[in-house]
Amino acid sequence: MGARENYEIARKSYENWGIDVEKAIEQLENVSISIHCWQGDDIEGFEVTKRELSGGIDVTGNYPGKAGTPEELRADLEKALSLIPGKHRVNLHAIYAETDGEAVERDQIEPGHFKNWVDWAKRLEIGLDFNPTLFAHEKASDGLTLAHPDKEIRDFWIRHCIQCRRIGEYFGKELGTPALTNIWIPDGYKDIPSDRLTPRKRLKESLDQIFAVNIDEKYNIDSVESKLFGIGSEAYVVGSHEFYLAYALTNDKVCLLDTGHFHPTEAVSNKISSILLFSDKLALHISRPVRWDSDHVVIFDDELREIALEIVRNDALTKVRIGLDFFDASINRIAAWVIGTRNLLKALLYALLMPNKYLKKLQEKGNFTDRLALMEEFKTYPFGAIWDYYCEKNHVPTGESWLDEVKIYEKEVLSKRN
């Protein structure tokens, strides 16, 4: 039986529950995932002055074929994008600037250093998102940046973040879709602090200065990303969840939740409805923490489906900017992007194909038996046939056949790199 016939049969099973499969497909086609460029080169970037990764994050593995130039990274991203259904965005970091061999300090970077990325995005008709890089730098060597006691260091990073917002604005203007410029900082302490408040006051003041520069939200949207702990900041992180949630809500900024930045038993899916009740915007970094913020490739697990369900059930597909954030150097890096992004899209399709309205009604009536029974039965509905049809409709390989293309690319391109 062909994919089309399988799809028709599957569609009927969903339609028996009043689910409009064509509409679900249409909704998914409008979702743009922000795909992080840093999976492609283990967060090395292209700065002329090469620096070690720091900031309490780490990439492990040494799978061959890593992108070493902007051209290679763009080619790898293009390969990955060709295997993922739909139109997506690419998320850049400041360290991916192209400065023509000249060492440019981070507080001096400019939109022009990202012209090649913008030209590339124009050709692909995709949007770009952005992040200042407040790690892997001598001015962040003690693990403090925007909350640093030294004003000179704080000012350096404030200037960097302002420049990054201008770069985001440039992306938005050139590409016709607002960039999300996300601030994440590593600031924290390894051991129990004697004063938690003062660094937080400094971070608040630094953010106020960064956002005092007026940039039209038509072009650039600002988000702030919290964290629970990092390597070397186990006891205290200045930009905690409570800090940034309060900051975002009181300053009309977007709160960004990274799924690896909470206690291991805490679920980000459970936070989405609460935030959306008080804000009309939210951003996510979907990752997979394994025992800690390990940034494993996203898999089709319970929490991913639950996050997708929360976005769909609450009609929030247009309110939530969904991004990915993982970096695994132990497997083919293009496969990592494809696996993670396809899984996220699968989870959204799964959520769109649930009888969400009916399930809500069951809960309101207190019929928890039917609620549980249906939620479980839908796990084995013929979802795979709808997914295959979706891939076919969007001209990308179905099932695992995309892997053959990655293998060919590995043989013809990656294996020839130094």
Ligand SMILES: C[C@H](O)[C@H](O)[C@@H](O)C(=O)CO
């Ligand atoms: C490289 C990213 O900006 C970084 O992963 C950040 O988003 C983060 O999640 C740090 O743990």
Ligand SMILES: [Mn+2]
């Ligand atoms: Mn993140």
